[in-house]
Amino acid sequence: MCGIVGAVAQRNIVSVLIEGLRRLEYRGYDSCGVAVLANGEPRRARSVARVADLDEQVRDTKLAGETGIAHTRWATHGAPVTDNAHPIFSRDTLAIVHNGIIENYEPLREMLRGKGYEFVSQTDTEVIAHLIHSLYRGDLFAAVRETVRQLHGAYAIAVLHKDQPHTVVGARQGSPLVVGLGDGENFLASDALALAGSTDRFIFLEEGDVCELKLDGVRIVDRDGEPAPREVRQVAAYGGAVELGPYRHFMQKEIFEQPRAISDTIPQADAFDPSLFGDDAPKVFGKIDSLLILACGTSYYSGLTAKYWLESIAKIPTQVEIASEYRYRDSVPNPNALVVVISQSGETADTLAALKHAQSLGHVHTLSVCNVGTSAMVRQTEFTFLTHAGREIGVASTKAFTTQLVALFVLALTLARIRGHLSDAQESSYLKQLRHLPAALNSVLALEPQIIAWSEEFSRKENALFLGRGLHYPIALEGALKLKEISYIHAEAYPAGELKHGPLALVTEAMPVVTVAPNDALLEKLKSNIQEVRARGGQLYVFADSDTRIVNAEGLHVIRMPEHYGLLSPILHVVPLQLLAYHTACARGTDVDKPRNLAKSVTVE
Ligand code: M6R
Numbered sequence: 367m368c369g370i371v372g373a374v375a376q377r378n379i380v381s382v383l384i385e386g387l388r389r390l391e392y393r394g395y396d397s398c399g400v401a402v403l404a405n406g407e408p409r410r411a412r413s414v415a416r417v418a419d420l421d422e423q424v425r426d427t428k429l430a431g432e433t434g435i436a437h438t439r440w441a442t443h444g445a446p447v448t449d450n451a452h453p454i455f456s457r458d459t460l461a462i463v464h465n466g467i468i469e470n471y472e473p474l475r476e477m478l479r480g481k482g483y484e485f486v487s488q489t490d491t492e493v494i495a496h497l498i499h500s501l502y503r504g505d506l507f508a509a510v511r512e513t514v515r516q517l518h519g520a521y522a523i524a525v526l527h528k529d530q531p532h533t534v535v536g537a538r539q540g541s542p543l544v545v546g547l548g549d550g551e552n553f554l555a556s557d558a559l560a561l562a563g564s565t566d567r568f569i570f571l572e573e574g575d576v577c578e579l580k581l582d583g584v585r586i587v588d589r590d591g592e593p594a595p596r597e598v599r600q601v602a603a604y605g606g607a608v609e610l611g612p613y614r615h616f617m618q619k620e621i622f623e624q625p626r627a628i629s630d631t632i633p634q635a636d637a638f639d640p641s642l643f644g645d646d647a648p649k650v651f652g653k654i655d656s657l658l659i660l661a662c663g664t665s666y667y668s669g670l671t672a673k674y675w676l677e678s679i680a681k682i683p684t685q686v687e688i689a690s691e692y693r694y695r696d697s698v699p700n701p702n703a704l705v706v707v708i709s710q711s712g713e714t715a716d717t718l719a720a721l722k723h724a725q726s727l728g729h730v731h732t733l734s735v736c737n738v739g740t741s742a743m744v745r746q747t748e749f750t751f752l753t754h755a756g757r758e759i760g761v762a763s764t765k766a767f768t769t770q771l772v773a774l775f776v777l778a779l780t781l782a783r784i785r786g787h788l789s790d791a792q793e794s795s796y797l798k799q800l801r802h803l804p805a806a807l808n809s810v811l812a813l814e815p816q817i818i819a820w821s822e823e824f825s826r827k828e829n830a831l832f833l834g835r836g837l838h839y840p841i842a843l844e845g846a847l848k849l850k851e852i853s854y855i856h857a858e859a860y861p862a863g864e865l866k867h868g869p870l871a872l873v874t875e876a877m878p879v880v881t882v883a884p885n886d887a888l889l890e891k892l893k894s895n896i897q898e899v900r901a902r903g904g905q906l907y908v909f910a911d912s913d914t915r916i917v918n919a920e921g922l923h924v925i926r927m928p929e930h931y932g933l934l935s936p937i938l939h940v941v942p943l944q945l946l947a948y949h950t951a952c953a954r955g956t957d958v959d960k961p962r963n964l965a966k967s968v969t970v971e
Contacts, residue, residue: 367393367965368465369438370543371560371562372524372534374579375551377434382553385921386560387417387838392616392759393557394965395438395583396446400424401453401461401526402431412451415698435524435533437463440965443471444488454487456495460527461503464491465556467970474516490519498525505857507578510535514576520715520970524554534903536634537576541969542713543740545569545584552579556969557713558601558740559757569596570740580862586787615958617760617852621944622811625804627765628937630754632800633774637687638779638793641759643733644749652784654704656683658729661708662968664847670840671936672774679788679933680781687719690971699727706733706777710758711967712741719971721746735773746912750958751777759868760959762852764944767844768807769947771937772800781971782875799934809928810941814949816925817942820907821949823854824878831869832859832943833881833895835888839944841936842882843854845943852961853951862895873904880943884927884935885911909937909942936967 371377383400398420399412411429413420417438423429437452443894444450453461468474471490474497479485483496494513502509506527520540526533536543536554546553546568553561554577558568571577574589575596588594590939612620633642640647657676659669669686676684689707693716703723707716712734721732721743734747737755744750753769779796781790788796818879824830830849834842839861846857860869862881873879879899883892893916899906900921907923910916911930918924931938951958 367395367969368441368556369393369560369968370435370463370465370522370524370554370556370757372435372463372536372554373551374433374532374534374581377551378430379432379434380429383434384417384421384424385404385563386555387420387436388437389562390438390557391417391561392959393438394960394968395440397441397448397451398436399437399451399453400429400434402429402434402438403526403528403531404431405431406528406531406661408455408458408526409497410453410455410461413446414446414448415453415464418757433526433534434535435461435463437852440971441805442467445489450487450489452491454491456483456497456499459505460495460525462491462495462498462500462523463523464569465522466680468493468595469519470517494523499651500796502511504529506530506533506535507576507585510537511551511576511587511588514539524639527600532581534579535576536571536579540570540715540719543571545571546578547584550581552581552584554579555680556919564635566600566602567597568601568740570599570745572596580958599633607629614952617758617762617948617958620758620760621941621948623756624765624768624941625807625811627769628772628807629804631769632774632803638776638783638788638795638900640780641786642776642780643751647749650748651704651781653702653758654731655701655702656704657685658703658724659684659706659708660689660717660724662689664714664767665708665710665717666768666775667840667844667847670843671771671837672778674837675775675778676781677790679778680785681787682774682781689714690716693720693723697727699724699729700726701730703729704731704733705729706735706844707743707747708735708774709741709743710737710755710769711739712736712743712967715965715969715971718742718746730772733930735770737769738945761961761964762848762947768937768940772803775800775934793896803934803937806931806938807941810938813925813942814945817945818949820923820925821953822945824946824950825853825953826880827855827876829872829877830855830857831872831879833855833862833865833879834859834864836886837894837933837936838882838884838939841940841943842880844940845880845882845902845947848875848944848947849950851964852947853954853956854962856952862892865895865898870902873899873902875903875905877904879906880904880946881908882939883910883914883916884931884939885909885914886935889914902968950967
């Protein structure tokens, strides 16, 4: 999704800006650009191709300057064409880059047209540029502060002005923005990762903050204009570049990293103690009477899986909602509920907004399950459980999902213990199972050659159905999401019992039906559903536990899972579905790590 980088220094900062954009590339974008003050004039280069093309342009044109801003754009208002690419100028005087969406851009545009401003792009961003220009009276910081007071919606912006050398002004509301502190130079970015090559000292701006970067320091005020001292945090972990190693794509690498990621996420402690979630958790967890889980996409599916664990092991009522739906419906708040937000990035706009909405309704206890310790979500929740997936580059989430499942399983066991539903013997048995998971996963990864053989056939299909039951229905949903997002094959998932209520009409020889078949209480029911598909000529592709007695036959293709894993089985069964999606996408030649139209971190609503 959109990315911002800005810098003021006493050296040419174009290469810093381009390097920052490169680091943000994995998030997905469709155009990019950079602007600097060159001899007191804003100059820019923009491209609707990759950052590498932008880099070539700036080298060819010898674009150089000591004050600059840069951007990767994921189109919202206006097509991905050069005129809509950022930086956007106002009257060749100031330049702006913007993440987010301005909801009241139409009345503002009319008002500015009335003042004689001409619009050359279809972006909502151009409104901000002209508004700052119209309010500028020799002080960019003041003009930006006055401007943001008139904006409705979400934004992170960085602005430079021809009359203010060595100055970049930034502001944020609903979209992340971080200041990077250097020696005699300072930086701004939408993600600290972008600045990893330049500094390891960061200030994470808070909602409503406006900042001014100069060579010798940074000024920050809050939404009321009051000076806002913000904590400086040293974050060295952003340092290392992520290498692809022997893998073809980051998605493949990340699938194979799962045993390590899971092992890093499983707590070292020998008991499931609430303090794993925060110092005050022992006091609070004993009092909560239900859970409200809010998330999007793959993270939502991890929440759906966790509902089965939470209700069956901890016997605690659990509601799971798509964040973007929850925030816009009337709901009944329960101050004794624990609100759990799940997110890889911790910056997903819909989930952040749902969290804020829950808090505004009176929910007091909040927990984030998140992969990024410095993210807004972690900062805005009372409790945190960090997953240790490591940086996930592929847009399709894989290791983030399985580590979220581990975290949520630990939550279920912790609540079960506190609520008296977990004996010591059960606790040590679950701990043993968790610790064996990485080894079990390695055996599943060894199925890759068999899955590659199936993927050849899938690559020639345009539709697929995924079936699962109980705990594995969310896994079927996740398998279908993986296949559609990276191979562009239309895929839908159903709880297998629902088949005869409609989707069975779709089943023909041309429709592959992928089925997740663990050896659990629903196996016999699932076998009946399998027969319903076979009887109609459907082609079944089944991932079956070893002792299910489901065997290869006409129309029935079986890959045998190495071992049955009880309640933790979803963590194993999702992996072959990830591999199936990955190899099918490779066979179709799609851009696996950066699928069309998608972004890694969805920071707009
Ligand atoms: O960073 P988050 O976990 O909050 O992201 C949520 C979704 O945008 C994300 O899971 C998305 O669905 C992935 N592309 C799925 O692979």
